Amino acid sequence: MTEVLVTGAAGKTGRAVTKALVCRGARVRCAVRPGSSTPIHEDAAARRVPVDLATGEGLGVALAGVDAVYVIAPNVNAREVEMVRHIADAAVAAGIPRVVYHSVMHPDDTAMPHHLRKHEAEKLLREKPFGLTILRPAAYHQNLRPAALAGEIAVPYSLDVPFTNVDLDDIAQVAATAVLTRELDHAAYDLAGPQELSVRELAAIAADVLGRPVRATQISREEWLAGAGAALAPQPRADLLAMFTAYDREGFAGDSTILPRLLGGAPSTWENVLSVA
Ligand SMILES: NC(=O)c1ccc[n+]([C@@H]2O[C@H](COP(=O)([O-])OP(=O)(O)OC[C@H]3O[C@@H](n4cnc5c(N)ncnc54)[C@H](OP(=O)(O)O)[C@@H]3O)[C@@H](O)[C@H]2O)c1
Numbered sequence: 001m002t003e004v005l006v007t008g009a010a011g012k013t014g015r016a017v018t019k020a021l022v023c024r025g026a027r028v029r030c031a032v033r034p035g036s037s038t039p040i041h042e043d044a045a046a047r048r049v050p051v052d053l054a055t056g057e058g059l060g061v062a063l064a065g066v067d068a069v070y071v072i073a074p075n076v077n078a079r080e081v082e083m084v085r086h087i088a089d090a091a092v093a094a095g096i097p098r099v100v101y102h103s104v105m106h107p108d109d110t111a112m113p114h115h116l117r118k119h120e121a122e123k124l125l126r127e128k129p130f131g132l133t134i135l136r137p138a139a140y141h142q143n144l145r146p147a148a149l150a151g152e153i154a155v156p157y158s159l160d161v162p163f164t165n166v167d168l169d170d171i172a173q174v175a176a177t178a179v180l181t182r183e184l185d186h187a188a189y190d191l192a193g194p195q196e197l198s199v200r201e202l203a204a205i206a207a208d209v210l211g212r213p214v215r216a217t218q219i220s221r222e223e224w225l226a227g228a229g230a231a232l233a234p235q236p237r238a239d240l241l242a243m244f245t246a247y248d249r250e251g252f253a254g255d256s257t258i259l260p261r262l263l264g265g266a267p268s269t270w271e272n273v274l275s276v277a
Contacts, residue, residue, distance in 0.1 A: 004179055005062055007031040007053060007087060008072030010038035012142060012168065013102060017070055018046050020172035024180055031062055054079055056086030063090055068098040068179050073121070076114045076236040084121035088128050100133045100178045101125055105190050105254045107136060111246040114239040122188070133178040134188035138254055140168040141193065141273040148206035148274060154217040156224035157244040159200040161251030166193035166259065167268035174262045184262065192254035194267045202270060209274045 004021055008014045009030030018028045018041040030040040031051035040048055051058035053073065063069065071087050073080040084101070091099055106112075107119040125132050144165070147153045171191055178184040197205070203216035219227075221241065229237050246252075259267045 001025065001027055002068070002180055003027040003029065003066045004068050004070060005029045005031060005049070005066045006070045006072065007051065007083075008074055008102075009040050009048075010036060011072065011074065012140075013171075014072050015039075015041040016168045016172035017072070017102075017175045018043070020169070020176040021070075021179065022046055024176045026176070026180060029062055029066060031058070034058065053083040053086060056090060059086060059090035060094065063094040063096060066094075066096060068100065069096055070100050070102065070175060070179055071125075072102045076239045078117075078235045080114075080117045081120045081124065085124055088125055091130055092128055096130055098131045098133075098179070099125065099128070100135065100175065102175070103134050103136045103188070105136045105138045105192060105252070109246065111249070112239070112243050114236075114243070131185055133184045133186070135171065135175060135178060135191055136188060137171045137191040138164050138166045138193055139252055140171070141165045141268075141270055142168045144199075144202060145273060148203065148214050149210070151213060152215045152217055153199055153203050153206070154215075154219050155199055156219050156221050157247040158198075158251075159216050159218050160198045161247060161249075162196045162198060162253040163202075163251050164192035164194075164196050164253045164256055165202075165270065166191055167273050170259060170263060170267045174259070177262065189258055189262060190254045191259050191262070192256045193259070193269075194256050195269055196253055196256070197270065198251070205270055206274055209271050 010032045022043045022045040028046040029049045034050040049062040051062050103118045107115050109115045200216045203214045206214040
């Protein structure tokens with residue numbers, strides 16, 4: 001049985017990837033921050049292993065005997081390049097043959113510092129001797145789903161620019177294919193969803209699907225800073241403000257033709273994602 005180390009395993013991405021891997025018959029070591037009580041995807045084939053990505057502590061034990069590593073860094077983290085370097089060095093030391101990195105669509109977009117960190121991480125991973133696959137997802141539909149269900153999608157950027165948001169469960173299926181088969185070896189894949197929709201259109205579709213009003217509201221940067229932004233440390237706050245400026249300019253859209261090929265079928269639409277219980 002294939003055994004895989006998934007880092008960042010207690011985040012929404014890590015839980016979805018763990019679920020897809022165990023559903024396809026793998027055993028998963030879920031790397032979690034030492035002392036963290038954030039739940040992982042619960043399954044008999046998944047177990048927690050403590051790893052501090054900031055220092056690399058725990059990686060040697062976590063990697064011993066695994067067949068592959070799925071590398072997820074915490075979102076908008078200033079230390080992502082350092083964290084990925086720790087994982088890459090430990091994977092080389094442990095002789096791990098296969099690494100899959102969870103990057104982002106348009107990693108070389110200079111308007112977004114957190115994208116450029118993924119670009120740097122991709123570059124350092126390419127220099128290592130293991131087999132490497134890079135997945136570059138668009139923004140997940142799951143980011144806006146809770147707001148849609150609650151009746152208002154409020155964002156601090158334009159309501160009318162295009163996004164090709166994607167279902168996280170589709171990304172997790174591709175992640176499992178990249179880890180468990182040779183089909184996606186030695187390449188990088190942009191993973192955009194099948195529809196190009198603005199936030200105004202996402203809200204209108206949500207209202208149709210849910211059968212109740214769903215508003216799209218553009219809030220000011222000041223309102224965001226006083227609300228969701230207030231809880232953030234200065235660096236992620238600055239990263240996200242830069243992202244909003246980039247979104248204002250051109251949204252966040254990419255090539256929708258790749259994901260269906262990798263999935264071997266039609267990706268989930270926003271309507272599908274809203275309809276899941
Ligand atoms: N959201 C999107 O639309 C999107 C799109 C494309 C790519 N991505 C990328 O997907 C990745 C994962 O995002 P996410 O929101 O699922 O992850 P997340 O929740 O931000 O982070 C995942 C986990 O990392 C853990 N963590 C934090 N510091 C750590 C440390 N020093 N050592 C070990 N673990 C540590 C956290 O543990 P605790 O729970 O204990 O704090 C958390 O559970 C990010 O790199 C993001 O850029 C996201």
